[in-house]
Amino acid sequence: xxxxxxxxxxxxxxxxxxxxxxxxxxxxxxxxxxxxxxxxxxxxxxxxxxxxxxxxxxxxxxxxxxxxxxxxxxxxxxxxxxxxxxxxxxxxxxxxxxxxxxxxxxxxxxxxxxxxxxxxxxxxxxxxxxxxxxxxxxxxxxxxxxxxxxxxxxxxxxxxxxxxxxxxxxxxxxxxxxxxxxxxxxxxxxxxxxxxxxxxxxxxxxxxxxxxxxxxxxxxxxxxxxxxxxxxxxxxxxxxxxxxxxxxxxxxxxxxxxxxxxxxxxxxxxxxxxxxxxxxxxxxxxxxxxxxxxxxxxxxxxxxxxxxxxxxxxxxxxxxxxxxxxxxxxxxxxxxxxxxxxxxxxxxxxxxxxxxxxxxxxxxxxxxxxxxxxxxxxxxxxxxxxxxxxxxxxxxxxxxxxxxxxxxxxxxxxxxxxxxxxxxxxxxxxxxxxxxxxxxx
Amino acid sequence: xxxxxxxxxxxxxxxxxxxxxxxxxxxxxxxxxxxxxxxxxxxxxxxxxxxxxxxxxxxxxxxxxxxxxxxxxxxxxxxxxxxxxxxxxxxxxxxxxxxxxxxxxxxxxxxxxxxxxxxxxxxxxxxxxxxxxxxxxxxxxxxxxxxxxxxxxxxxxxxxxxxxxxxxxxxxxxxxxxxxxxxxxxxxxxxxxxxxxxxxxxxxxxxxxxxxxxxxxxxxxxxxxxxxxxxxxxxxxxxxxxxxxxxxxxxxxxxxxxxxxxxxxxxxxxxxxxxxxxxxxxxxxxxxxxxxxxxxxxxxxxxxxxxxxxxxxxxxxxxxxxxxxxxxxxxxxxxxxxxxxxxxxxxxxxxxxxxxxxxxxxxxxxxxxxxxxxxxxxxxxxxxxxxxxxxxxxxxxxxxxxxxxxxxxxxxxxxxxxxxxxxxxxxxxxxxxxxxxxxxx
Numbered sequence: 001x002x003x004x005x006x007x008x009x010x011x012x013x014x015x016x017x018x019x020x021x022x023x024x025x026x027x028x029x030x031x032x033x034x035x036x037x038x039x040x041x042x043x044x045x046x047x048x049x050x051x052x053x054x055x056x057x058x059x060x061x062x063x064x065x066x067x068x069x070x071x072x073x074x075x076x077x078x079x080x081x082x083x084x085x086x087x088x089x090x091x092x093x094x095x096x097x098x099x100x101x102x103x104x105x106x107x108x109x110x111x112x113x114x115x116x117x118x119x120x121x122x123x124x125x126x127x128x129x130x131x132x133x134x135x136x137x138x139x140x141x142x143x144x145x146x147x148x149x150x151x152x153x154x155x156x157x158x159x160x161x162x163x164x165x166x167x168x169x170x171x172x173x174x175x176x177x178x179x180x181x182x183x184x185x186x187x188x189x190x191x192x193x194x195x196x197x198x199x200x201x202x203x204x205x206x207x208x209x210x211x212x213x214x215x216x217x218x219x220x221x222x223x224x225x226x227x228x229x230x231x232x233x234x235x236x237x238x239x240x241x242x243x244x245x246x247x248x249x250x251x252x253x254x255x256x257x258x259x260x261x262x263x264x265x266x267x268x269x270x271x272x273x274x275x276x277x278x279x280x281x282x283x284x285x286x287x288x289x290x291x292x293x294x295x296x297x298x299x300x301x302x303x304x305x306x307x308x309x310x311x312x313x314x315x316x317x318x319x320x321x322x323x324x325x326x327x328x329x330x331x332x333x334x335x336x337x338x339x340x341x342x343x344x345x346x347x348x349x350x351x352x353x354x355x356x357x358x359x360x361x362x363x364x365x366x367x368x369x370x371x372x373x374x375x376x377x378x379x380x381x382x383x384x385x386x387x388x389x390x391x392x393x394x395x396x397x398x399x400x401x402x403x404x405x406x407x408x409x410x411x412x413x414x415x416x417x418x419x420x421x422x423x424x425x426x427x428x429x430x431x432x433x434x435x436x437x438x439x440x441x
Numbered sequence: 442x443x444x445x446x447x448x449x450x451x452x453x454x455x456x457x458x459x460x461x462x463x464x465x466x467x468x469x470x471x472x473x474x475x476x477x478x479x480x481x482x483x484x485x486x487x488x489x490x491x492x493x494x495x496x497x498x499x500x501x502x503x504x505x506x507x508x509x510x511x512x513x514x515x516x517x518x519x520x521x522x523x524x525x526x527x528x529x530x531x532x533x534x535x536x537x538x539x540x541x542x543x544x545x546x547x548x549x550x551x552x553x554x555x556x557x558x559x560x561x562x563x564x565x566x567x568x569x570x571x572x573x574x575x576x577x578x579x580x581x582x583x584x585x586x587x588x589x590x591x592x593x594x595x596x597x598x599x600x601x602x603x604x605x606x607x608x609x610x611x612x613x614x615x616x617x618x619x620x621x622x623x624x625x626x627x628x629x630x631x632x633x634x635x636x637x638x639x640x641x642x643x644x645x646x647x648x649x650x651x652x653x654x655x656x657x658x659x660x661x662x663x664x665x666x667x668x669x670x671x672x673x674x675x676x677x678x679x680x681x682x683x684x685x686x687x688x689x690x691x692x693x694x695x696x697x698x699x700x701x702x703x704x705x706x707x708x709x710x711x712x713x714x715x716x717x718x719x720x721x722x723x724x725x726x727x728x729x730x731x732x733x734x735x736x737x738x739x740x741x742x743x744x745x746x747x748x749x750x751x752x753x754x755x756x757x758x759x760x761x762x763x764x765x766x767x768x769x770x771x772x773x774x775x776x777x778x779x780x781x782x783x784x785x786x787x788x789x790x791x792x793x794x795x796x797x798x799x800x801x802x803x804x805x806x807x808x809x810x811x812x813x814x815x816x817x818x819x820x821x822x823x824x825x826x827x828x829x830x831x832x833x834x835x836x837x838x839x840x841x842x843x844x845x846x847x848x849x850x851x852x853x854x855x856x857x858x859x860x861x862x863x864x865x866x867x868x869x870x871x872x873x874x875x876x877x878x879x880x881x882x
Contacts, residue, residue, distance in 0.1 A: 020611065020618065027611035027618070031642060033554045037523070057542060059641045063619045069641035072543075072550035078516045079554045082478070082523030098543065101498060101574040102513075109513035113474045113520045132637035133542040170461065170468035175732060177461065177468070178504045196573035200500045200510035201472060291616060 004380045004415055005387025005429060007050045007090060007265060008043050008402065010036060010076075012395045015269045015357040017066035018289035019394040029396065030070045033079060039399050040080040043087055046403035047417050049428055050088030050119060052232075052389055053077060057097050058129035065291055074106055081114040088425035090119040090212055095152040096145050097125055097134050101195055103152075104159040111204030116424035119210035121232060122223075124149050126331055146219035151190045153211070153227045158186045159195070160209075163202030206426045207433050212265070216244070216333020225251035229431050230263045232389055236337040236356070236363050237344065241266055241384035263429055266385035268376070269357040269364045271393035272401045276368040283366045286393055287354050295358050296349035302335065312350035318343045334361030362391060369405035376406075377415055445821045445856055446828025446870055448491045448531060448706060449484050449843065451477055451517075453836045456710045456798040458507035459730035460835040470837065471511045474520060480840050481521040484528055487844035488858050490869055491529030491560060493653075493673075493830055494518060498538050499570035506732055515547055522555040529866035530555060531653055533562040536593040537586050538575050542636055544593070545600040552645030557865035560651035562673060563664075565590050567772055587660035592631045594652070594668045599627045600636070601650075604643030647867045648874050653706070657685070657774020666692030670872050671704045673830055677778040677797070677804050678785065682707055682825035704870055707826035709817075710798040710805045712834035713842045717809040724807045727834055728795050736799055737790035743776065753791035759784045775802030803832060810846035817847075818856055 012030035013019040020027040029035045043051050053073040060068030070076075073091035081089055091110070093103060103120075110118035124145035131139045140148075167182035186197040213220065213228035224231045231248050235241035249259035271286065273279040296312035304322040321339060338361065341347055347355075355364050365375055376388055392398030410416035422428045453471035454460040461468040470476045484492050494514040501509030511517075514532035522530055532551070534544060544561075551559035565586035572580045581589075608623035627638040654661065654669035665672045672689050676682035690700035712727065714720040737753035745763040762780060779802065782788055788796075796805050806816055817829055833839030851857035863869045 018616065021613045021616055023613075025613075027613075028609065031553050031645075033523075033556065057546065057641075059624070059639050063624065064621055065616055065618050067618060067642075071553055071642060072547045074516060075519045075547055075550040075554055078519040079523045082474075082520045097540070099538070099575055102539065105498065106513045106516055109516040112472050112512055113516055115474065129637075132635070134540055135635040168469065172462045172464075172466075172468075175459065175462055175506055175730070177506050177508060180505055183500065183504065194573070194576040196570075198500050200498075201508075201512060204472075289616070 003417055004376070004385075004410070005049045005263060005265060006407070006416055007052045007387070007389040008048050008399060009052045009054070009389060009391040010039055010395070011054060011391065012070065013067065014393050014395040014398065015362065015391040016286045016289065016393050017062075017068070017358055018291070019286060019396070020066065021289040022285065022394060022396075025396055030067050033076070036076060036080060037083045039395070040084050040087060042400050042403045044084045046407040047411075047420055048087065048403065048407070049387070050090050050117070050425055051077070051080065052090040052121065053092060054121070055092035055094070055123075056125055056127040056130060057094060058127050058133055060127070061129070065294075074110065078110055078113055081110075081117065086117070086420040086423075088117045088119055088210070088428070089114060090121050090210075092121040092123055094123055094125040094130070095149040096140060097130060100152050100155040100193055101159065101197075104156045105199055107209045108160060108199060108201070108204055111206050111209045116205030116426070118204070118206065119212050119230070119425055121212040121214055122149065122153065123214055142217065142219060146215070146223060148192045149223055150226070151192050153223070155186065155188050155190075155193055155195050157208060157227070158188070159197050159199050160203055160207070162186065162198035167202055206424050210425050210429065210431070216331060216336060220332070221248060221251055224248060224262065225255045225257070228262055229426070229429065230265050232265050232267060234267050234333045234337045234362050235384065236341045238379060238382055238384055240337060240340045241379065242382060245383060245385060261431060263386040263431075265387050265389045266379070267362045267389045267391055269362045269391045269393050270372055270398055270402050270406070271364065271366040272369055272372045272398060272406055274369060274405060276371060279366050279368055282394070282397065290353060290358050292350050292353060295353045299349050299353055303338065310349055312353075313348050315346035315348055316342055317346045331361070337361055337363075357391070357393060364393065366393075369401070369409060372402070372406045373409040373413070376410065377413065380415065444858055445817070445826075445851070446490045446704060446706060447848070447857060448493045448828070448830040449489050449840060450493045450495070450830060450832040451480055451836070452495060452832065453511065454508065455834050455836040455839065456803065456832040457727045457730065457834050458503075458509070458799055459732070460727060460837070461507065462730040463726065463835060463837075466837055471508050474517070477517060477521060478524045480836070481525050481528060483841050483844045485525045487848040488852075488861055489528065489844065489848070490828070491531050491558070491866055492518070492521065493531040493562065494533060495562070496533035496535070496564075497566055497568045497571060498535060499568050499574055501568070502570070506735075515551065519551055519554055522551075522558065527558070527861040527864075529558045529560055529651070529869070531560040531562050531651075533564055535564055535566040535571070536590040537566045537581060538571060541593050541596040541634055542600065542638075545597040546640055548650045549601060549640060549642070549645055552647050552650045557646030557867070559645070559647065560653050560671070560866055562653040562655060563590065563594065563668075564655055583658065583660060587656070587664060589633045590664055591667070592633050594664070596627065596629050596631075596634055596636050598649060598668070599629070600638050600640050601644055601648070603627065603639035608643055647865050651866050651870065651872070657772060657777060661773065662689060662692055665689060665703065666696045666698070669703055670867070670870065671706050673706050673708060675708050675774045675778045675803050676825065677782040679820060679823055679825055681778060681781045682820065683823060686824060686826060702872060704827040704872075706828050706830045707820070708803045708830045708832055710803045710832045710834050711813055711843050711847070712805065712807040712839055713810055713813045713847055715810060715846060717812060720807050720809055723835070723838070731794060731799050733791055733794060736794045740790050740794055744779065751790055753794075754789050756787035756789055757783055758787045772802070778802055778804075798832070798834060805834065807834075810842070810850060813843070813847045814850040814854070817851065818854065821856065
């Protein structure tokens with residue numbers, strides 16, 4: 001039987017961003033490297049495939065009531081690699097606000113430094129506030145961002161592939177270090193970039209770092225089908241998840257790839273404790289941290305509705321929803337997921353906010369460790385995903401609870417690895433090496 | 442008595458780039474994180490202030506006979522922070538080929554992750570090959586690069602200062618996380634950049650990471666006088682070093698700063714062993730790795746001379762040198778240092794190459810541990826520098842030899858710290874905190 005892959009999100013204070021208000025919370029934990037090192041060690045002890053950190057290069061408007069974007073993920077995750085030996089690291093980075101040469105170098109360095117455990121979660125950055133930090137008069141249109149992302153990843157992957165195996169000769173007698181004929185420029189000239197290459201050094205153990213891609217829109221799916229090793233996605237309904245995975249596999253095939261080379265990792269916010277009662281109590285406690293009126297208003301806006309027409313406790317029916325998903329901070333994937341819920345039965349904005357970690361879009365799964373394991377098993381076996389990116393509701397509690405309470409159940413059931421079998425993340429995900437690794441003769 | 446500061450360069454295989462040819466050398470050590478972690482632990486055991494890594498975002502043309510630029514320094518040094526607790530880390534980064542917002546975020550993250558041990562070595566990137574990796578048709582002129590660097594550092598330091606102390610309120614009862622009135626946009630609109638800000642999170646323990654600056658030209662000195670906490674410099678003669686330090690201090694005063702807030706760290710290539718005889722033997726061994734004809738030709742070109750007119754063993758006199766330093770890969774600082782040597786007495790190109798680690802410009806100091814300690818003491822006491830950036834000739838040998846053989850002598854003489862006295866690099870360098878650090882009420 002195939003096994004599920006499991007990633008754990010490091011987002012702090014948690015996917016309930018208001019979890020900093022809980023009595024036990026350290027409100028500055030998201031800046032504390034000791035906190036993240038503890039989490040990384042917990043994840044590795046549980047044989048988690050990789051830890052994950054999102055990002056967006058701007059201050060979010062909601063800083064008045066919760067921390068948003070934290071430290072640069074690449075620096076943070078590069079550090080965590082030193083206190084772990086098997087754990088993969090997935091750092092989010094923007095194709096809109098980086099140059100491909102630096103991006104390729106940094107993730108190649110991460111692959112060397114982690115000895116083959118590096119992954120990049122590629123995003124085009126939907127946060128409008130980011131544009132003004134990079135000299136743009138306005139937030140670039142989605143279609144432009146994705147066209148740029150295509151070219152960006154084309155450049156980056158070709159840079160990663162630039163050194164052939166055996167390019168380093170290192171003949172001490174003759175003094176010949178490398179064979180320039182096996183180190184290739186790319187001489188790319190495209191719509192967005194001109195990049196000569198090659199990179200200063202050859203590939204790390206994975207050939208290419210694992211590429212994770214998170215867009216649920218048409219453009220996002222096409223990008224994933226072409227470049228992604230792992231698609232990170234959101235779904236509020238099992239049917240929606242199954243349909244998404246089938247669609248991605250079909251598109252990968254259409255792009256000439258083996259559909260088994262594209263893994264779907266479904267995001268789910270987990271709130272779990274040893275007992276159902278304790279989990280329910282903690283959920284009530286977390287819900288009490290939420291500024292419901294404001295969050296309901298944001299969610300309504302993201303759905304194209306107005307807080308003037310809908311209070312937090314007014315039911316929203318499918319008929320209330322506008323045909324088109326409005327542009328803005330909400331991604332297509334999130335909007336689609338929430339709309340699918342409403343299509344099943346009317347929901348109030350308050351319910352939607354509470355059911356998705358304050359309105360962040362991902363499904364909230366609250367329950368005892370057994371109940372959470374049952375749920376993930378059911379979704380996995382129904383073909384909803386190849387694995388899950390588990391997003392702790394309150395990271396201070398749920399990261400450890402998931403690793404220590406839920407994971408052993410999944411391992412006992414044979415659904416998740418009990419040991420790390422392959423030194424590289426790519427290998428553990430069942431992906432072929434991107435290319436053969438050079439070695440000295 | 443004031444003490445010297447000591448940094449150690451991690452450059453591998455060494456500042457003699459051809460040291461990979463030595464019998465004991467691992468030609469791929471410059472990609473091996475275990476190698477760098479070993480070095481970091483050795484440096485910390487010796488109470489070295491910081492380790493240093495240079496960079497340039499391009500493949501160097503000389504890859505046929507030696508490794509050049511290695512892994513991205515930020516990723517590598519962020520990792521080394523996890524295996525050390527006091528050691529500072531100085532990562533080189535380019536103001537020409539980065540955006541200031543990302544740059545500010547990454548080094549701010551490094552400061553958080555290291556708990557106040559982060560430094561950036563700011564360079565404008567003199568390598569012509571870099572331009573083509575970033576969409577530029579030609580290598581930008583030095584004056585343009587420095588004008589950009591001024592604006593870049595102005596933006597970066599203002600971003601770093603954006604969160605006032607106390608901006609994070611974290612009132613669990615009211616749910617107020619931060620006070621937006623104490624988090625400042627910069628709304629910069631300049632010649633090169635438009636950056637709104639603020640950064641997503643507040644400052645690390647140092648307020649601002651330590652800024653190291655390495656340019657010896659007029660433009661470089663002015664930039665240093667305004668922004669640098671530490672000026673990394675090159676000198677082949679004691680008089681030249683003393684004059685440079687006095688000039689920097691005068692310029693800092695002219696820029697309205699206390700000259701004691703700008704420290705000069707003089708680069709010196711060190712080849713050392715327990716005995717003089719062993720050091721001399723190793724120097725001969727290292728010299729034998731050099732492709733003298735080619736390196737002499739490069740050096741001659743950098744001096745504005747031609748290999749057609751001067752063989753490796755032909756003396757060059759001061760009268761042979763053109764008035765102006767030609768543009769190119771050689772920095773003004775390096776050219777000035779080499780010209781000062783020739784002004785003292787004629788040198789052959791071969792001598793100059795052998796005396797500066799294959800022509801890299803820095804002074805080669807070969808000798809027993811006692812002789813090296815004597816030399817550094819003499820230069821320090823003559824006012825040549827506030828400290829040294831020691832560049833191992835053959836890193837596999839000289840990094841450890843310097844830390845284990847030379848440092849204890851300097852400590853015994855009271856010239857170098859025997860313990861780390863301050864948790865931050867800025868504090869250990871005798872620099873005031875850049876600004877007060879915010880804390881929760």
